[in-house]
Amino acid sequence: MSLPIIYRDPKQLANFGNHPDFFEHMKVFVDPPVWAGIPTPDFIQPDPNALLPDGITPRFAAANRRVNNQNREMTNDGVNTESVQFWGFFDDNEPGNEYRFPSQPIRLVEGQIFHGFLHNTSIGGRHTIHWHGMEPTSHNDGVGKLSMEVGSEGYEYQWLASAAGTYFYHCHRNTVLHFEMGMYGMLIIDPQNPNLRAGRRPRRNELVAPYAFGGPGYVRRGNDIVPYDVEAIWVSDDVDPVWHGLSHNQWLSTPKTEPDGDNDAQGNDLGVKFTSVNRLDSKGLHNFNPQYFCISGVPHPWTKLDVLPVEVDENLAFLSPIPATVAPGQTLLVRLLCAAYSLNRYTFEGLDVEVIAMDGRVMGQTPYTRYSAPFKIPAGVPFELTAARRFDLLIRPTSSQVGSHRVLVEFQDHITKVNMGIAETFINVVQPARGRGRGEGPNR
Amino acid sequence: MKRRDFIKITAGGVAALALGSGLAPVFRRSEAYGAVGDATNFFLDIMEVEHEMVDGKLVYSWAYAVKESGVQVPSLPGPTLFVRQGSPVNVTLTNTMSDRPTGEAHGFAIFGKNGPIVQSAPLAAGQSTQFTIPGNLAPGTYMYEDWVNPPVGRVLGLHGVLVVMPAAPAGSPYELYPDTAPPVPGWTPYGILPNGHPVRELFNDLGQTAHFPGEPWLPSRQVIWVFSEVDPFFNELASTELIDAGDFQRNFLPQYFTVNGRSGYFSAEDHTHDTTHVHVDFNQPLSYILSGEMESALVGKVGQPILIRNVHVGLDTHSPHTHANHCYCVAVDGEVQDLNIDSNGFPVNGNPRNLGLWWWDTWTMLPGDRKDVLYPMMMPPDIPLETIERIRAGAWHPQLNPNGTQEYMVFDPNDTDGSSIEPLNVGHPPAAPTEFTHLAYPMHSHQEISQTAAGGNYPMGLIIHIMFTGLAPGV
Numbered sequence: 062m063s064l065p066i067i068y069r070d071p072k073q074l075a076n077f078g079n080h081p082d083f084f085e086h087m088k089v090f091v092d093p094p095v096w097a098g099i100p101t102p103d104f105i106q107p108d109p110n111a112l113l114p115d116g117i118t119p120r121f122a123a124a125n126r127r128v129n130n131q132n133r134e135m136t137n138d139g140v141n142t143e144s145v146q147f148w149g150f151f152d153d154n155e156p157g158n159e160y161r162f163p164s165q166p167i168r169l170v171e172g173q174i175f176h177g178f179l180h181n182t183s184i185g186g187r188h189t190i191h192w193h194g195m196e197p198t199s200h201n202d203g204v205g206k207l208s209m210e211v212g213s214e215g216y217e218y219q220w221l222a223s224a225a226g227t228y229f230y231h232c233h234r235n236t237v238l239h240f241e242m243g244m245y246g247m248l249i250i251d252p253q254n255p256n257l258r259a260g261r262r263p264r265r266n267e268l269v270a271p272y273a274f275g276g277p278g279y280v281r282r283g284n285d286i287v288p289y290d291v292e293a294i295w296v297s298d299d300v301d302p303v304w305h306g307l308s309h310n311q312w313l314s315t316p317k318t319e320p321d322g323d324n325d326a327q328g329n330d331l332g333v334k335f336t337s338v339n340r341l342d343s344k345g346l347h348n349f350n351p352q353y354f355c356i357s358g359v360p361h362p363w364t365k366l367d368v369l370p371v372e373v374d375e376n377l378a379f380l381s382p383i384p385a386t387v388a389p390g391q392t393l394l395v396r397l398l399c400a401a402y403s404l405n406r407y408t409f410e411g412l413d414v415e416v417i418a419m420d421g422r423v424m425g426q427t428p429y430t431r432y433s434a435p436f437k438i439p440a441g442v443p444f445e446l447t448a449a450r451r452f453d454l455l456i457r458p459t460s461s462q463v464g465s466h467r468v469l470v471e472f473q474d475h476i477t478k479v480n481m482g483i484a485e486t487f488i489n490v491v492q493p494a495r496g497r498g499r500g501e502g503p504n505r
Numbered sequence: 506m507k508r509r510d511f512i513k514i515t516a517g518g519v520a521a522l523a524l525g526s527g528l529a530p531v532f533r534r535s536e537a538y539g540a541v542g543d544a545t546n547f548f549l550d551i552m553e554v555e556h557e558m559v560d561g562k563l564v565y566s567w568a569y570a571v572k573e574s575g576v577q578v579p580s581l582p583g584p585t586l587f588v589r590q591g592s593p594v595n596v597t598l599t600n601t602m603s604d605r606p607t608g609e610a611h612g613f614a615i616f617g618k619n620g621p622i623v624q625s626a627p628l629a630a631g632q633s634t635q636f637t638i639p640g641n642l643a644p645g646t647y648m649y650e651d652w653v654n655p656p657v658g659r660v661l662g663l664h665g666v667l668v669v670m671p672a673a674p675a676g677s678p679y680e681l682y683p684d685t686a687p688p689v690p691g692w693t694p695y696g697i698l699p700n701g702h703p704v705r706e707l708f709n710d711l712g713q714t715a716h717f718p719g720e721p722w723l724p725s726r727q728v729i730w731v732f733s734e735v736d737p738f739f740n741e742l743a744s745t746e747l748i749d750a751g752d753f754q755r756n757f758l759p760q761y762f763t764v765n766g767r768s769g770y771f772s773a774e775d776h777t778h779d780t781t782h783v784h785v786d787f788n789q790p791l792s793y794i795l796s797g798e799m800e801s802a803l804v805g806k807v808g809q810p811i812l813i814r815n816v817h818v819g820l821d822t823h824s825p826h827t828h829a830n831h832c833y834c835v836a837v838d839g840e841v842q843d844l845n846i847d848s849n850g851f852p853v854n855g856n857p858r859n860l861g862l863w864w865w866d867t868w869t870m871l872p873g874d875r876k877d878v879l880y881p882m883m884m885p886p887d888i889p890l891e892t893i894e895r896i897r898a899g900a901w902h903p904q905l906n907p908n909g910t911q912e913y914m915v916f917d918p919n920d921t922d923g924s925s926i927e928p929l930n931v932g933h934p935p936a937a938p939t940e941f942t943h944l945a946y947p948m949h950s951h952q953e954i955s956q957t958a959a960g961g962n963y964p965m966g967l968i969i970h971i972m973f974t975g976l977a978p979g980v
Contacts (some may be wrong), residue, residue, distance in 0.1 A: 067568065067581045067796065069557045070771035090770045091965070103892040174889055194866050196829050196885035198892060199945050204828065206964065207945045220887040235963045237953035312961020331770075335560035338960025340738055340758060345960030347760050402952050404822045404871075415850060422831055422864040428716040432703035432833065433861030437850035447824035447869040449951035475822040475952055476757055 087332035088316035093205030093234075095187060097212030101219045102200060105174060113172045116259020118270065122169050122222075123176040126150040128186055128244070133162060135300055135353040137482065139362045145353070146305045147243035150190070150230075153180070162358035163229075163296055163400070164246030166380075168271040171225040171252050177218040179211050186309060187211070187234055192248060193449060194228035194421040195220050203233050210234060225252040225281050226421030227396040227451045229296075235313055237346050241304055243358075245400060247294055250421070254279050255286045274380050280394055282417045282455065283425035283435060289455070290391040294380050296358070297407075297446075297470045297484060298400040299351035303343050312336050312346050349402055354472050354482040356383050361484035384487040389460040393488065396453055399446035403472040403481065408443040409456075411466035412488060418453035443471075458490040465489050539587070539785035539792045540573070544594045547791060548572035551600045551611050551628070551651075551663060553744075554579045556735070558761050559768035559958045559965045564737050565744040566662040567602070567611070567651075571793065577601065581766045582731045582818070583649065583665025584793040586638075587783075590672040590696070592790030593640035600628035606747040611663060614652035616873075617839065627653045644671040644695045645839045646729075646814040646875050656820065656872070657748045660757070661740060664818040666729050670787045671696035682724055682787040694724070694812055694877070695841045703844045703862050704835050707879065711810050712979075717881060719808015719977035725782045727812040728801055731766070732870055732950070732967060733819040734759030757820050762955040762966040765799045769958060769965030772801055773947065780805045780974070802970045803948070807884045808977030815868075815876045823870040823955060828946035829885045829971055831864045832878035839875055867951055882973070884980065885944075897976070901944065944973035 111120035129151050134142040149164040169175055179190050187210045191203035197220035200208040209216075231245035251270035254263075263269050272278030276292035313336070317323075320330045338345035356364045357380055363369060364383040387393040395414070399405045417435045418424060425434040435455075438444055446452065470484045549569055556566040569583030588594055598613050610627035615638070622642065626634040647667040651658025673682075673689055691697045691705050698705040712721035736759045742748060764772040781804045785792040803811050813832065817823060835842055837858060845859035846852055852859035868876060884893060895901075948969040949956055958965035 064553050064555045064565070065577075065579050066563065067554050067556045067566070067579060067766060069559055069561075070767050070797075087770060090773075091962070103889070103895060105889055105891050191828075193826075194831075196831075196887045198885065198888050199829075202828055202946060204947055207947065207970075219889065221889045223886045237956050237963050240953055312957070312963070314962040314965065331561075335959060335965070336961045337560070338760075340736070340760060340960075342960065345760075346957045346963070347954055347960050348758065349954055402954055404869075413850075419863050420831060420866040422866075424861065424863070428710075428714070430862075430864050432707050432844065433863055434844060434846050435850065436846050436852060436860050439851065445869060447822055447867070447952060449824055449826055449867045450865075450869065475954065476759070476820055477755060478822075 084317075084320055084330060084332035090206050091314040091333050092316040094209050095212045096209040097181075098214040099209065099212070099216060101217045103198065104217065104219060107174075107176065113170070113253075115253055115257070117257050118170045118172065118253050120172075120174060121176065122173045123178070124167050125152050125154055125178045125180065126190065127153045127180045128188055135302065135360045136363065137353055137360065143302060145300060145302050148239065149243050150246055162243045163298075164244065166247040166249065166274065166294075167230065168249045168251065168274070169222045170270040171222055171250050173222045175218075175220055175222055177230075178215055179218065180215045181211065181213045188232045188239070188244070189234055190218060190230050191233040192218065192220060192228065192230045194226070194451075195222070195248070197221070205234055222250045224421055224423075225250045226418050226423065227398065227453050228421050229398055229400075229449075229451075235310060238304065238307060238311060240400070241301065241402070247296070247396075247398065249294075249396070252279055252281050252286045276394065278394075280417070280453065280455075281423040281426065283423065284427055288392065289394040291385055291387045292394045292396070293385040294396045294398075295356050295383070295468070295486070296398045296400050297405045297472070298355045298358070299403050299472050299482070300353040300355065300360070301349050301351045302353070303350065304346075307344060311344070312338055349475070351401075351403065351472065351481060354470070354484040356470065356484045356486055357381070359383050361482070364484050364486045384489055386489045386491055387456070387458060388493045389458050389463060389490060391458070393456040393458070394453065395456065396451065397446065398451050399448055401472060402448055402475055404475055404478060405446050406443050406471040406473060407446065408469040408471075409438070409440060409466070409488070410469070411440050411464070412456050412458055412462060413437050413440050414454040414456050416452055417455055418451075420451050456488065458488075460492070463490050463492055539783065539794050540571075541786060541789050542571070542586075542791040542793050544588070544592050544790035546597070547594055548597045548599070549583075549613070550577050551598070551602060552577055552579055553602050554581065554662070556581055556662065556766070558735065558737075559771060560962065562737065562959070564735055564740045564761075566735075566740055567658060567743075568662045569665055571795065578795060580665070580796040581662045582733075582796050583663070584795055585665060585729050585799065586667045587785045587787065587792045587794075588638065588642070588667060588669050589787060589790050590642070590644050590669050591640045594638040594791050595635065596638060597633060597635050598625050598628065599633040600630055602630050605630050606745070609747050610653050611651045611658050612653045613649055615647050615649045615667060616652075621652070622647075623649075624652060638667070642669045643839070644669045645836055645841070646816060646877055647839060648816050648818065648873070648875060650818065654748070654750055657743070657750050657753050659818050660733065660753075660820060661743055664731070664733070666731060666814065666816050668729070668814065670694075670724065694722075694727070695836065698841070704841055707833060707835065707862060711881070712808065717808075717810070717883065718980045719806070719810075719882070722810045722812065722879070724787055725785070726780070726805070726809060727783055727814065728781055728803065729799065729814045729816065730764050730801060730825070730969065732815070732817045732823050732825075733763050733766070734821050734955075735761040735763065737761070754820065759819070759821060760957075760959050762821070762950070762957070764967055764969055765801050766796045767801070769962070769968060773968045773970045774802065780809060781811050802972065803880055803882070804972045804974060805882050806975040806977040806980070807882060807973055808980040809882050811880045811882060813878050813880055815870055815874070815878065817870040817872055817874045820872050821955065822952055823967065824867050824951040825870060825948060826867040826951040827880060827948045827971065829973070830880055830883055831866045832868070832880050834863045834865060834868065834876060834878050836877035837875070880971075946971040
């Protein structure tokens with residue numbers, strides 16, 4: 062029996078399919094151009110002496126990134142390990158930093174113009190960087206098919222760090238695989254310390270943005286800029302080791318070099334040869350079976366350790382150990398990123414958390430977010446995040462909350478919602494030793 | 506495409522309709538997309554179709570079809586129904602499928618927070634029933650689906666969206682939708698909201714405050730994004746067998762990921778229209794758009810905000826991410842977001858709808874979720890001021906594609922005053938660095954498995970393009 066057909070896009074083919082450039086369009090869609098030696102079209106020459114209007118912050122900031130791969134030990138029981146390949150970005154000006162997962166983080170100050178240079182990634186490797194949450198021109202957005210992939214002389218991405226908050230950067234080529242392989246890193250934009258004044262040297266112990274990872278520092282909350290004492294950056298991610306054996310361009314469609322008469326039922330030569338992977342093939346990019354569950358690159362249960370075993374030390378995440386330690390009366394800032402393909406369910410036991418920002422956008426800030434406000438999630442009440450979402454949380458434990466509070470991340474299969482694994486860590490609320498603690502943070 | 510081939514491979518009654526115009530039914534209204542339906546006698550059929558995937562594979566599916574002059578026109582998703590608030594719609598639903606495995610029936614339902622708003626009788630093959638979609642539904646976004654043996658029917662194609670558009674007060678000068686300005690002060694996609702309501706504040710601010718220069722939101726500037734997935738194994742199975750819902754949910758392993766029934770290049774690109782605009786007469790009690798005529802891309806000038814109605818009918822977890830702008834969350838599961846947080850920081854009544862309008866670049870779509878978000882089409886905020894000044898001076902040129910139908914903005918780095926406009930070689934992406942580049946971005950689900958097709962073929966999955974075509978006055 063022959064049935065009516067719902068076409069994949071009849072109107073588009075009707076209007077555009079006969080155009081000679083259609084074939085070229087489709088090729089570009091699956092196989093973006095690689096341009097070598099392209100200058101940033103709207104490049105602004107950095108002036109090393111230029112300052113932001115605050116008179117303190119340099120107007121320009123820069124970072125270099127190269128691509129590397131390395132193996133690291135994964136575990137899901139703390140006993141048995143498997144060596145799994147990861148790919149990532151690192152700064153070749155800082156040797157020794159190439160063994161981080163997630164990739165080496167970047168930290169800027171609100172208002173700065175950023176130049177991010179991605180080196181030619183050469184052998185077998187075509188990549189881009191998308192600065193997730195940053196919203197620049199499209200050629201600085203790092204999406205190949207809408208601009209280009211980076212060629213032999215590299216490319217200098219340029220954008221303005223307009224809004225303080227929690228972001229990340231990642232490769233946007235064959236993203237389904239490259240993101241899973243670990244080609245992402247945190248991107249934090251700090252507000253400058255509001256107590257600094259132009260023309261006055263910062264006092265001793267007075268914080269100047271960008272702040273050190275782990276705190277202390279300042280963060281936007283509504284219309285205010287408030288201090289925090291301790292910073293935890295927790296990235297939930299799930300690892301399917303089978304995928305980590307795939308090659309760079311695995312399962313990509315290939316463009317035809319010229320029309321070959323291999324047309325579809327409607328007579329269109331799309332300029333693309335599609336691959337077809339068996340439904341149950343575990344190497345298919347529709348078939349994701351994570352075995353390891355990480356917080357900021359450390360697989361559970363090592364996420365619970367305050368001191369990582371020597372043999373995994375080289376394996377390290379960019380910020381470790383994973384548990385956070387904070388004193389009563391202090392403020393803990395938690396930056397959460399879901400980098401998993403699973404549905405992630407977070408529970409903070411014993412401590413209320415205040416959500417002050419989502420996706421790099423502070424709530425309750427005039428004018429753009431005056432339609433919202435910071436709010437609290439009660440202790441023990443779970444909330445869900447999916448891939449690429451970020452929450453910034455403030456936690457202010459009291460002296461009655463001294464103790465160890467579990468933070469639980471449950472990884473649920475993206476289709477069946479069945480729990481596949483967990484990652485746990487802790488917020489340790491600890492009374493400081495006499496004479497320490499208060500006074501160490503900003504403006505105490 | 507060769508229209509002769511199209512008609513040749515199109516079956517039965519549908520081919521008959523194509524004869525008059527020489528065009529296949531799904532694109533015969535290439536200019537005026539929306540059709541006006543009869544709200545008192547609307548005929549909806551359930552039928553079998555083949556659904557062409559992005560790689561050309563044909564997959565057995567089910568679809569709702571509009572019966573126009575007695576002829577079935579299938580749609581997957583089902584026809585997007587636009588109903589004017591206050592207008593009940595009488596639907597005659599007929600299951601026109603061939604004989605199905607024993608006991609299999611299909612139906613139609615719209616579910617609200619507290620159960621079904623509308624629920625048809627279950628219909629075996631050949632049966633027919635009537636029901637009424639009530640006129641008292643609050644303005645907003647609804648999902649309709651096959652409620653029998655859920656979620657099998659819904660995921661295999663029997664799903665669609667109902668949009669209730671608010672009726673402006675009778676007798677006001679804006680009783681009819683002028684689509685040139687907000688009809689009345691305080692007007693939103695959800696009707697007139699009270700003073701101080703955050704959704705009213707947002708819609709009041711668009712195009713009318715310093716932080717949102719440009720134009721106000723216009724009722725026609727909306728798109729519907731229906732997210733779904735296809736596991737061809739179960740579609741094939743459904744052609745001969747009754748599918749067990751539990752087995753389906755445990756073993757569903759989709760290989761195609763769709764927006765409005767399309768994937769990859771075909772969901773991303775809209776070449777045939779200019780600014781995002783649903784061509785629907787909201788003054789009519791009932792209008793509809795068939796799937797072949799749905800436009801998904803966000804296209805417009807800086808300062809022309811667009812409402813996006815997200816509906817997830819599949820079983821996967823999606824994480825839609827818009828580039829270039831964050832989106833304001835204005836309604837969830839048919840309820841408008843409000844801002845009522847008590848002094849302890851908790852939402853009043855524990856209701857998450859009281860937590861305000863979050864400004865997201867990525868949001869979560871679970872099966873059955875409905876989320877309305879507002880894409881402000883503001884100047885992407887991380888473009889340096891120096892570049893914005895060059896855009897204003899004319900270094901970014903609005904250009905037409907060779908069909909003369911689609912504008913792009915293209916950057917000429919050598920142009921400082923807009924004087925060196927060159928014809929664009931389609932420019933997607935530009936063929937040479939001197940045409941570098943138009944202001945175009947994607948929306949894609951960041952649950953990146955959704956970006957594949959047939960197990961690979963990135964980026965032939967759930968993706969939409971966003972194109973800035975110029976600057977609205979005042980930007």
